[in-house]
Amino acid sequence: MNVWIAIAVTAIGCYAVKLIGLLVPEGVLERPLVQRLAALLPVALLAALTAQQTFADGRLLVLDARAAGLAAAAVALLLRAPFLLVVAAAVVVTAGVRAMTG
Amino acid sequence: MAEQTALADMHHADGAKPDRAVVRDALGVGVAVGLSGFAFGVTSAGSGLSLSQTCVLSLLVFTGASQFALVGALAAGGNPFTAAAGAFFLGVRNAFYGLRLSQVLALPRAVRPFAAQWVIDETTVVALAQPTRRAARIGFTVTGLTLYVLWNLTTLLGALGAEAIGDIDAWGLDAAGPAVFLALLAPMLQTTRERAVAGVAVVLGLALLPVLPAGVPVLVAAAAAPVVLWAEGRRKTDERRNDRQSGRRNDRQDDRQDDRQDDRQDREQEAAG
Numbered sequence: 001m002n003v004w005i006a007i008a009v010t011a012i013g014c015y016a017v018k019l020i021g022l023l024v025p026e027g028v029l030e031r032p033l034v035q036r037l038a039a040l041l042p043v044a045l046l047a048a049l050t051a052q053q054t055f056a057d058g059r060l061l062v063l064d065a066r067a068a069g070l071a072a073a074a075v076a077l078l079l080r081a082p083f084l085l086v087v088a089a090a091v092v093v094t095a096g097v098r099a100m101t102g
Numbered sequence: 103m104a105e106q107t108a109l110a111d112m113h114h115a116d117g118a119k120p121d122r123a124v125v126r127d128a129l130g131v132g133v134a135v136g137l138s139g140f141a142f143g144v145t146s147a148g149s150g151l152s153l154s155q156t157c158v159l160s161l162l163v164f165t166g167a168s169q170f171a172l173v174g175a176l177a178a179g180g181n182p183f184t185a186a187a188g189a190f191f192l193g194v195r196n197a198f199y200g201l202r203l204s205q206v207l208a209l210p211r212a213v214r215p216f217a218a219q220w221v222i223d224e225t226t227v228v229a230l231a232q233p234t235r236r237a238a239r240i241g242f243t244v245t246g247l248t249l250y251v252l253w254n255l256t257t258l259l260g261a262l263g264a265e266a267i268g269d270i271d272a273w274g275l276d277a278a279g280p281a282v283f284l285a286l287l288a289p290m291l292q293t294t295r296e297r298a299v300a301g302v303a304v305v306l307g308l309a310l311l312p313v314l315p316a317g318v319p320v321l322v323a324a325a326a327a328p329v330v331l332w333a334e335g336r337r338k339t340d341e342r343r344n345d346r347q348s349g350r351r352n353d354r355q356d357d358r359q360d361d362r363q364d365d366r367q368d369r370e371q372e373a374a375g
Contacts, residue, residue, distance in 0.1 A: 003155055006182035006189075010172050011162035013186065014193035018165075019218040021200015022209070033331070038201040040299050040327035045195040046223065046287040047300035048307030048323030049167055053280040058178065059312050069277035070284060077288045084134040090281030095274030 065101070069094030124237045128228050128244035135166075135224050135282055136252025141275040142169055143260020144267055149177035153261050160257035164250065165222050168193040170279060175316055188316040195324070199226040206230060206238050220246030227286045295330060302326035 028034060054070045055061050072093035076086040139160060146156040151173055159169050168189040175185035200221045206229055209217055220242070229242040270276065291297050303326035310319035 002182045003151060003176060006172060006176060006186045007155060007159055007163075009183065009186035010168060010189040010193075011159075013190035014163050014165055014168055014196070015219060017190075017194050017197040018200055018221040019215060021197035021221060022204045022214045022218055024201055024204065034201075036331060037327055038198055040296065040331070041198040041324050042195065042202075042223070042226065043287065043290050043296050043299045044303035044324045044326040045198075045320060046283050046290070047303040047326075048320045049192075050280050050283040050287060051304040051307050052311060052320065053167075053283065054277075055308060056311055059316070061308060061311060065274070066277045066280065069274060070280050073277075073281040073284050077285060082134075083130045083285055084137075086285045087134050087138065087278050087281045090277040091274040093274070094277035095272065098272060098274065 065094045065097035068097045118234050119232065119237050121237070121240055124232060124240045125244050127231075128241045129248055131224050131228050132245045132248025133252060136249045137256055138166070138278045138282060139253035139256035140260040140263075141270065141278050142166060142173075142253075143257040143262075144264045144270045144275065145170065145260075146173045146257075147261040147264035148270060149173040151176070153258075156261040157254065157258055160254045163189070163193075164219055164253065165193050165196060166253075166279065166282075167223075171316060180316075184315070188318075191318060191321050194321060195223075196221050198324075199223070202226065203229060203242070206235065207242055208235065217242075217246075220250065222249075223283070223286050224249055227289070231289060295334065298333075299326045299330045302329060 050070070054066050055063065057064075069090035073086050073090040076089040081089070142160065143156055146159065146169070147153070151159075156173075159172065163169050163172070171192050172185055172189035175188050176182075180188075200218070203221060203226060204214075207217075225242050225245045228245045229238040232238040232241050264270075267273065287300065291300055303323040306326060307319050307323040310322055314322065
């Protein structure tokens with residue numbers, strides 16, 4: 001039951017914030033500062049998420065095979081590889097490093 | 103806003119992106135990320151959620167980072183409200199994506215409640231990368247539809263296959279999430295300002311992780327955006343003051359021209375992707 005409560009609260013909350021973003025009146029968005037912020041906030045959030053999902057284990061910071069995988073993804077991006085290849089590079093290298101280091 | 107539209111029309115006139123190219127890009131992102139629903143299905147089932155709970159999450163929450171955060175917190179024994187709060191905090195970024203998208207897509211009011219479920223990292227990135235409103239709408243719709251269908255399908259398969267796969271970490275599937283985020287982020291890092299924001303956000307996100315509850319550090323990291331803008335503003339003010347002290351004439355006018363030029367460059371870069 002607890003799990004269903006968590007799922008319901010998350011689903012409602014996440015849908016609400018998506019909708020709020022779309023419904024904010026245009027006037028608010030015409031200010032240059034708001035426009036700049038709205039453009040930069042995704043950059044900040046994605047950067048923080050990338051770092052956390054690569055270096056976090058619960059609330060601990062760790063350096064493990066995921067870092068090698070992310071480095072491989074970065075190289076693939078610099079070589080302008082297609083999206084699926086970028087993700088595949090990260091998965092394969094991470095699995096490879098884990099297989100080698102046991 | 104008017105200038106942005108004019109810019110978009112200009113692109114359209116001197117060779118807009120063909121619809122087919124937009125669809126191809128959108129499918130690329132939609133398929134690649136949609137397939138990573140497999141990793142979520144496996145993780146969720148491995149965390150002890152039932153098949154229906156796992157599938158309902160992908161159907162109704164449909165924002166990957168929040169879903170991963172929720173099952174992680176529940177597996178770690180968090181109470182349902184703390185777990186949901188962490189997932190919710192991660193989902194708040196979609197509100198900011200919606201701010202941008204409502205300008206770019208200019209959807210009719212009646213459509214917005216339906217489009218809202220698709221307002222996520224990937225659809226935003228694809229839509230914002232397009233030179234025209236038409237291309238942005240196509241990109242948003244194709245990415246949203248492909249991703250929604252595939253994400254839910256692969257969630258189901260992953261949950262069903264969780265037992266057969268065993269340890270998902272051994273397969274490197276936990277690296278799919280950050281790789282997806284990096285691929286989405288990379289095209290946004292075009293100016294020094296954007297790189298500075300990303301750098302500050304990484305430092306904040308990692309430094310605060312051990313001390314704040316799950317999900318909160320990412321929200322605090324969002325402060326990197328106003329902080330960098332504020333620092334930029336300060337630097338400009340300082341330069342202006344120095345110029346005045348060195349006795350340059352008409353410096354204020356020059357600065358104002360510089361500012362306008364900066365703004366125009368920003369807008370062009372944004373429009374270009």
